Amino acid sequence: MPVVKVTWYTGRTHQQKAELARAITEAVVRIGKTTAEHTQVVFEDVAKEDWATAGVLESDRK
Amino acid sequence: MPVVKVTWYTGRTHQQKAELARAITEAVVRIGKTTAEHTQVVFEDVAKEDWATAGVLESDRK
Amino acid sequence: MPVVKVTWYTGRTHQQKAELARAITEAVVRIGKTTAEHTQVVFEDVAKEDWATAGVLESDRK
Amino acid sequence: MPVVKVTWYTGRTHQQKAELARAITEAVVRIGKTTAEHTQVVFEDVAKEDWATAGVLESDRK
Amino acid sequence: MPVVKVTWYTGRTHQQKAELARAITEAVVRIGKTTAEHTQVVFEDVAKEDWATAGVLESDRK
Amino acid sequence: MPVVKVTWYTGRTHQQKAELARAITEAVVRIGKTTAEHTQVVFEDVAKEDWATAGVLESDRK
Incomplete structure (x- = not known):
């Protein structure tokens, strides 16, 4: 019953x-030997207004 | 201070x-002896475009 | 495919x-109409050393 | 590589x-000795329709 | 800045x-176009005592 | 009701x-206007065996 959660910036397409x-x-x-x-x-798509690195929201970077 | 997070598909009503x-x-x-x-x-409502089982997004199932 | 995560203090028994x-x-x-x-x-059991309310770790309360 | 997730009600401003x-x-x-x-x-902003305390959704409180 | 969390049963090796x-x-x-x-x-390894499917803890299954 | 989860490497002291x-x-x-x-x-302390950056577990770095 593995659950894999991918948290990243909004913007990837349905195809991706x-x-x-x-x-x-x-x-x-293959590696974890499960089905x-x-x-x-x-x-989980996160807006750039909601994710900061080094204390700065991504949406505020120049 | 239990926190219970329910992650499921979008679509349940306010009443549910x-x-x-x-x-x-x-x-x-009652069971956990807390208040x-x-x-x-x-x-946490998750769109069917964002949840895959067996490698297939739910929104892509026929 | 609901996933329900219960995050609380360590200490509940297997029976609970x-x-x-x-x-x-x-x-x-019954309520969510799933199987x-x-x-x-x-x-997810959390030790009292790892959970603070009002800025004080539970393990530090008198 | 600390990741800090703040889960709270929707409504805080970009400035906050x-x-x-x-x-x-x-x-x-400063305290954790990292960079x-x-x-x-x-x-993670959560709507008041999606957060209950004491078994009552916040959006249903009078 | 993708963060991928794999939640599964305890027991996989370091090599896996x-x-x-x-x-x-x-x-x-490759697919998400990031670095x-x-x-x-x-x-996140979860013990079988802490994971239930269909209302039964995995450690209680015969 | 903000919940702040700090996920980082194991090793910080109780004092930290x-x-x-x-x-x-x-x-x-102060900033979020709550109590x-x-x-x-x-x-949430994570062992270096359980956290990879750039595809390499931290415990495997030289």
């Missing part, structure tokens, strides 16, 4: 998510 | 969330 | 977790 | 998030 | 985690 | 956590 979900699931099944049916991938 | 928050809180208090005031329930 | 997992699953299925097979409950 | 990201990063660097470049702060 | 971290990072970089340096993978 | 919980709470209250009683800080 579909491909990445497939690639991650394939890797988890695809038990593997879930969840995407 | 209200009922489930009440039922979960009742169970946590209702200290129990929080948070709902 | 078994009962609460059953009660939460029953409530999610038990798709419902997962995960417990 | 910018200030808080800066203050938290400063504290993590600002390795410190990330992520904000 | 090392391989999976590499495979996931490669996929995120390896900005990609983090975190493993 | 106590200080950081106090500093973060003070900042959340200390409603602010919770949770620490």
Whole structure:
């Protein structure tokens, strides 16, 4: 029952998510010795207004 | 201070969330021996475009 | 595919977790209109040294 | 590589998030002995319809 | 700054985690158009006593 | 009801956590316009065997 949560910036396309979900699931099944049916991938898109590195929101960077 | 996070597909109504928050809180208090005031329930709705099982996004299933 | 994460203090028994997992699953299925097979409950026990309220770690309270 | 996730009600302004990201990063660097470049702060805004205390959704309180 | 959290049962080896971290990072970089340096993978091992499916803790299954 | 989760490497002392919980709470209250009683800080220590950057587990770096 692996659950893989991908937290990243908003902006990736449906196609990118579909491909990445497939690639991650394939890797988890092959390396983690589980089944695809038990593997879930969840995407959490975060706006640049909501993510800071080094104390600065990404949306405020020049 | 239990925090219970429910991550599921978007689409449940306000009424369903209200009922489930009440039922979960009742169970946590009764079984976990805590108080209702200290129990929080948070709902995280995930779009079907953002959740894959077996490597396929739910929104892509036929 | 609801995933319910219960984050609370360390110390609950196996019996309490078994009962609460059953009660939460029953409530999610009944109110959320899903199946038990798709419902997962995960417990995250947090030590009192790792949880602060009002700026004070629980393990430091008198 | 600290990651600090702030989960709270929707409604804080960009200015409040910018200030808080800066203050938290400063504290993590100073007290946790790490670098600002390795410190990330992520904000997760939760609607009052999605957060219950004592079994009642915040949006349902009088 | 993608952060990928893998939540699964305790028991995978260091070697499996090392391989999976590499495979996931490669996929995120290739498909998500980001850099390896900005990609983090975190493993959260959950004991079978702490994970229930269909209302039954995994450690209680026959 | 802000909940602040700090995810970082294992190894910080009790004293560091106590200080950081106090500093973060003070900042959340002052900037976020909430009360200390409603602010919770949770620490999640992650072993270097469980955290990879650029596809390499921290415990494997030379």
